[in-house]
Amino acid sequence: MPILAINKRADFDYEILDKYEAGLVLLGHEVKSARAGNASLKGSFVVFQHGPGKLPQPALINAHISLYKYASTIKDYDPTRPRRLLLGSKEIARLLGKKLEKGLTLVPLRLYTKNRFLKLEFGIGRGKKKYDKRADLKKKDLDREVRGIIKRGR
Numbered sequence: 001m002p003i004l005a006i007n008k009r010a011d012f013d014y015e016i017l018d019k020y021e022a023g024l025v026l027l028g029h030e031v032k033s034a035r036a037g038n039a040s041l042k043g044s045f046v047v048f049q050h051g052p053g054k055l056p057q058p059a060l061i062n063a064h065i066s067l068y069k070y071a072s073t074i075k076d077y078d079p080t081r082p083r084r085l086l087l088g089s090k091e092i093a094r095l096l097g098k099k100l101e102k103g104l105t106l107v108p109l110r111l112y113t114k115n116r117f118l119k120l121e122f123g124i125g126r127g128k129k130k131y132d133k134r135a136d137l138k139k140k141d142l143d144r145e146v147r148g149i150i151k152r153g154r
Contacts, residue, residue, distance in 0.1 A: 014125030
């Protein structure tokens, strides 16, 4: 299960409450480009767009997948176009309910391969306050010091 892209800011900016896995609707050259490592989840998010059917469809917005290097010239290719997520109707309904709660958002965490398919792991996140971020940085520094002391054997 090689990881193709990680949203590093997600854990720093959000407290992740629950995680989900979804398939992505991609074009062929986008899949090849993502597998080659030309994908980025920086600044991306998940929203619900009205599409075919009764329920709104979740979509990945602002994820950057570059044009595949060896693809023929593709006119008007937008690397940050919205990409539909493949989820079951019960999961969509559950996520819609969570999205309506105040302060919760859907944050993409990582893009990876599972068997031969590309999957997106996203989470329901609540934004952290500035003092929460400071506490996380302080804890990270203390852990690094403790690891150094243990490694040196003092």
